[in-house]
Amino acid sequence: MVSESKIIPLQTINDSITKKHNINLYILRTDLPHPNISGNKRFKLKYNLLEAAKQNKNTLLSFGGAFSNHIVAIAAAGKEYHFNTIGIIRGEKNSDLNPTLKFATDCGMDIHYVSRTLYQNKKELYEYVNQHFSENNFYMIPEGGSNALGIEGCKEITQSVNIDFDYVCTACGTGATMAGIVLSLKNDQKAIGFQVLKAENYIRNEVSEWLNKFRNNPETNQLNNNWEVNENYHFGGYAKVKQELKDFIDQFEQTNNIPLDRIYTGKMMFGIYDLIQKGFFKKDQSVIAIHTGGLQGDTRIRNVDF
Numbered sequence: 001m002v003s004e005s006k007i008i009p010l011q012t013i014n015d016s017i018t019k020k021h022n023i024n025l026y027i028l029r030t031d032l033p034h035p036n037i038s039g040n041k042r043f044k045l046k047y048n049l050l051e052a053a054k055q056n057k058n059t060l061l062s063f064g065g066a067f068s069n070h071i072v073a074i075a076a077a078g079k080e081y082h083f084n085t086i087g088i089i090r091g092e093k094n095s096d097l098n099p100t101l102k103f104a105t106d107c108g109m110d111i112h113y114v115s116r117t118l119y120q121n122k123k124e125l126y127e128y129v130n131q132h133f134s135e136n137n138f139y140m141i142p143e144g145g146s147n148a149l150g151i152e153g154c155k156e157i158t159q160s161v162n163i164d165f166d167y168v169c170t171a172c173g174t175g176a177t178m179a180g181i182v183l184s185l186k187n188d189q190k191a192i193g194f195q196v197l198k199a200e201n202y203i204r205n206e207v208s209e210w211l212n213k214f215r216n217n218p219e220t221n222q223l224n225n226n227w228e229v230n231e232n233y234h235f236g237g238y239a240k241v242k243q244e245l246k247d248f249i250d251q252f253e254q255t256n257n258i259p260l261d262r263i264y265t266g267k268m269m270f271g272i273y274d275l276i277q278k279g280f281f282k283k284d285q286s287v288i289a290i291h292t293g294g295l296q297g298d299t300r301i302r303n304v305d306f
């Protein structure tokens with residue numbers, strides 16, 4: 001049902017900084033194969049969609065903010081694979097739909113708004129959903145697609161990398177993608193997660209919990225210390241942007257002809273370049289940056305600016 005054969009390009013990034021520091025930097029373009037079921041969200045949906053089909057569900061129900069990449073992916077997947085979709089959106093309805101919700105609606109998604117207070121309390125939110133949508137034969141996917149099946153899918157991200165590497169880097173919002181990546185590593189490989197929101201130890205704890213669930217022996221987490229979370233590049237919090245970040249993203253796009261979003265991949269790449277310049281990576285090491293997508297939400301930010 002979900003096609004596996006899509007090729008994910010691995011691009012070499014060769015610029016003055018990578019050359020000067022002798023770092024082999026690559027970017028895995030998971031944003032490219034599918035325009036709307038994009039990036040890491042496609043990996044997170046794969047086993048969830050297979051499970052929904054197996055359970056004979058005809059509707060996918062999920063959650064997100066008004067600019068959510070995940071909501072776009074669910075809406076597009078619903079259209080492509082013939083599920084009805086229900087999107088529970090955090091916050092009040094605006095008079096005009098933004099491009100994200102317009103796209104979702106055009107795909108056939110049924111949009112419902114809930115207050116931020118209700119959205120925050122997951123137990124109450126799930127109760128509300130079960131009460132209101134009990135007649136829809138729905139399969140529920142948590143916010144961001146971040147559940148065990150989502151992580152199962154994210155284990156497959158590094159399978160597309162056909163070279164040896166030392167480090168793999170990803171942006172972290174819930175940490176589910178990072179957990180999947182860590183579970184897929186060989187012993188001599190390391191993962192770095194770049195936390196895009198401001199909350200001390202948040203992603204560290206989330207990833208640890210997921211790894212404990214997936215690994216029979218939790219001690220291997222400590223023994224096998226092959227991952228770390230970097231909290232230095234969130235730029236003040238989720239979706240917070242500074243001029244320095246915008247300039248970096250523009251420069252990177254000009255030099256390499258690769259667009260980055262300002263919420264996730266821009267912050268990760270800024271962090272990678274800063275670490276390269278600080279000598280964090282050793283000469284001749286290979287670093288894979290995962291382009292997790294996110295460019296649909298970015299048009300909003302650009303529109304505001306121009």
Ligand SMILES: *Cc1c(COP(=O)(O)O)cnc(C)c1O
Nearest residue numbers: 173174175176177264292293294
């Ligand atoms: C959702 C998203 C992430 C975060 O993934 P998590 O598994 O929640 O950490 C990273 N990058 C992009 C572009 C995303 O849309």
